[in-house]
Amino acid sequence: MRWCTQRRTRAVCVLLACVSVVLHFFLAALTLSIYQTPCDLHTNNIRPPAGTNLTAKGGNNAMRQMGLSQKLQRTKPFPLSPAAKPNPTKLEDLFRHPLYNQQSLPFYEDDRLLQVKPKVKDDLESSQQWMSDSEEGYDAAHWNSSSQSHPPWLRFHLGISRWQLYDHKDPNLRQLEEQLAFSRIVSAVQKTGGTQLKLLMSFPNYGQALFKPMKQERNEETNHNLYYFSDFERHNAEIAAYHLDRILGFRRIPPVVGRLIDMVKEIKDITTDRKLARTFFTSPVGNTCFYGQCSYYCSTEHAVCGRPHVLEASLAVMLPDLSLAPRRSWRSPWRRSYSRSKLAQWENNAKYCESVKKSPPYSQGTRLVDLIDMAILDFLMSNMDRHHYETFEKFGNNTFLLHLDNGRAFGRHSKDEPSILAPLVQCCRIRRSTLLKLQLLALPQYRLSDVMRASLSRDPLTSIAPLLSEQHLTALDRRLVTVLKKLRRCQEQYNDSVIYNDIPGHLNFGL
Numbered sequence: 001m002r003w004c005t006q007r008r009t010r011a012v013c014v015l016l017a018c019v020s021v022v023l024h025f026f027l028a029a030l031t032l033s034i035y036q037t038p039c040d041l042h043t044n045n046i047r048p049p050a051g052t053n054l055t056a057k058g059g060n061n062a063m064r065q066m067g068l069s070q071k072l073q074r075t076k077p078f079p080l081s082p083a084a085k086p087n088p089t090k091l092e093d094l095f096r097h098p099l100y101n102q103q104s105l106p107f108y109e110d111d112r113l114l115q116v117k118p119k120v121k122d123d124l125e126s127s128q129q130w131m132s133d134s135e136e137g138y139d140a141a142h143w144n145s146s147s148q149s150h151p152p153w154l155r156f157h158l159g160i161s162r163w164q165l166y167d168h169k170d171p172n173l174r175q176l177e178e179q180l181a182f183s184r185i186v187s188a189v190q191k192t193g194g195t196q197l198k199l200l201m202s203f204p205n206y207g208q209a210l211f212k213p214m215k216q217e218r219n220e221e222t223n224h225n226l227y228y229f230s231d232f233e234r235h236n237a238e239i240a241a242y243h244l245d246r247i248l249g250f251r252r253i254p255p256v257v258g259r260l261i262d263m264v265k266e267i268k269d270i271t272t273d274r275k276l277a278r279t280f281f282t283s284p285v286g287n288t289c290f291y292g293q294c295s296y297y298c299s300t301e302h303a304v305c306g307r308p309h310v311l312e313a314s315l316a317v318m319l320p321d322l323s324l325a326p327r328r329s330w331r332s333p334w335r336r337s338y339s340r341s342k343l344a345q346w347e348n349n350a351k352y353c354e355s356v357k358k359s360p361p362y363s364q365g366t367r368l369v370d371l372i373d374m375a376i377l378d379f380l381m382s383n384m385d386r387h388h389y390e391t392f393e394k395f396g397n398n399t400f401l402l403h404l405d406n407g408r409a410f411g412r413h414s415k416d417e418p419s420i421l422a423p424l425v426q427c428c429r430i431r432r433s434t435l436l437k438l439q440l441l442a443l444p445q446y447r448l449s450d451v452m453r454a455s456l457s458r459d460p461l462t463s464i465a466p467l468l469s470e471q472h473l474t475a476l477d478r479r480l481v482t483v484l485k486k487l488r489r490c491q492e493q494y495n496d497s498v499i500y501n502d503i504p505g506h507l508n509f510g511l
């Protein structure tokens with residue numbers, strides 16, 4: 001009898017042990033799935049890649065490398081309204097317009113920023129100029145003076161002229177964008193200069209890019225209580241500014257692309273910057289974060305975090321080193337006060353432009369109308385942070401203005417900032433080529449928002465979510481109408497003296 005009871009007790013114990021093991025497995029599986037949820041990409045925001053080469057080919061490669069492709073394939077397409085679908089031909093149509101295909105100015109050797117030196121005797125010596133301190137991860141450079149052997153970033157440097165950074169029809173531009181988007185990153189260190197976190201990234205072929213991380217969701221607006229000088233920089237603003245500048249035909253912003261960065265493999269594991277490495281940490285939900293060292297927003301509270309270690313960022317191609325092509329930084333005459341209480345001179349004095357017009361370098365050449373071009377670009381993207389601009393020293397005052405640092409643009413779509421247009425309103429002057437391009441972009445078949453949507457859809461990050469929300473695109477069209485209204489008012493007041501005729505002949509291209 002006792003033997004019988006013992007056997008039954010043992011059987012019950014074994015059964016209980018089995019149930020407990022099964023329960024353990026069940027609980028473990030449940031916990032794992034819950035832990036992974038916050039680290040996932042915002043999968044309902046993901047759209048299938050747009051059908052362009054850059055996005056379809058390389059974008060998926062990059063994502064596959066990160067093990068993201070399966071997740072992306074499983075997700076539903078982003079719900080786009082028919083009006084929001086990018087029409088890829090819009091950009092090509094614009095660039096085919098005669099206004100974008102005028103004969104360029106006569107070109108002299110002096111109009112090139114850099115020249116390839118004639119072959120020197122000691123080949124070894126010349127190639128060593130390009131070697132970094134640590135050659136690890138870099139490919140041996142076998143370049144000669146034939147442009148075919150040059151990597152895209154070098155061809156870009158060699159193509160910079162007195163009048164523009166690149167030719168919009170140059171096929172190298174696409175290759176350069178592909179390099180920025182997909183080339184292996186062999187080094188990442190903090191970039192000094194400026195106030196916010198930026199990294200300098202290097203590629204195996206010695207190309208370099210300026211990295212800015214994602215700080216804000218696309219549909220989020222900058223807090224209205226933040227002053228323009230406290231706003232943070234946005235990666236998508238850097239990307240969208242490059243596209244807008246190209247669409248306006250200025251070509252004064254270095255090419256920028258969006259890229260998904262593996263914060264561990266592509267920054268933390270390879271950085272030689274110990275100060276940067278020390279700021280990496282894991283957030284309470286298991287995401288990798290870092291904050292770097294800088295004067296604004298470099299603290300645990302403002303850390304940049306991945307999902308769980310993948311981060312959206314912008315990569316802008318670096319301009320030639322300052323030792324090869326020194327630049328001059330100019331304080332904008334319409335600079336804001338960067339104080340909460342003080343107003344700048346131009347804000348109090350409606351005749352301010354009269355004095356600017358009389359003082360060099362604005363009293364001669366195209367400097368004033370170039371500054372007005374920059375104000376129009378900034379008004380369209382609502383960038384209040386244009387305190388300085390730069391030029392290449394080599395070209396003196398007779399050259400274009402570089403529009404660097406656009407990270408504080410596209411912060412608000414619901415509000416326009418009329419004061420950004422002060423240079424145009426106070427001076428009533430504009431390049432004829434700019435006026436015609438603005439008029440063209442206001443026509444339904446070349447509508448600025450449509451061309452921007454088409455242009456931005458080529459960026460690899462569009463496969464995650466459109467780089468500019470529809471509200472931002474609508475704001476572009478609205479602001480363009482405002483610029484044209486201001487110009488009409490100028491023309492009513494000052495007639496022909498408003499136009500700076502930079503187009504030979506008097507063609508008006510049917511506009």
Ligand SMILES: Nc1ncnc2c1ncn2[C@@H]1O[C@H](COP(=O)(O)OP(=O)(O)OP(=O)(O)O)[C@@H](O)[C@H]1O
Pocket residue numbers: 193194195196197198210233254316317318319404405406407
């Ligand atoms: N593509 C580029 N190539 C080379 N240098 C660049 C490039 N973009 C920016 N720089 C340089 O790096 C400096 C800092 O960059 P940026 O202005 O974007 O940073 P920031 O933190 O916003 O600076 P600030 O606080 O002064 O506005 C610029 O003054 C410029 O000279």
Ligand SMILES: [Mn+2]
Pocket residue numbers: 194385405407
């Ligand atoms: Mn800045």
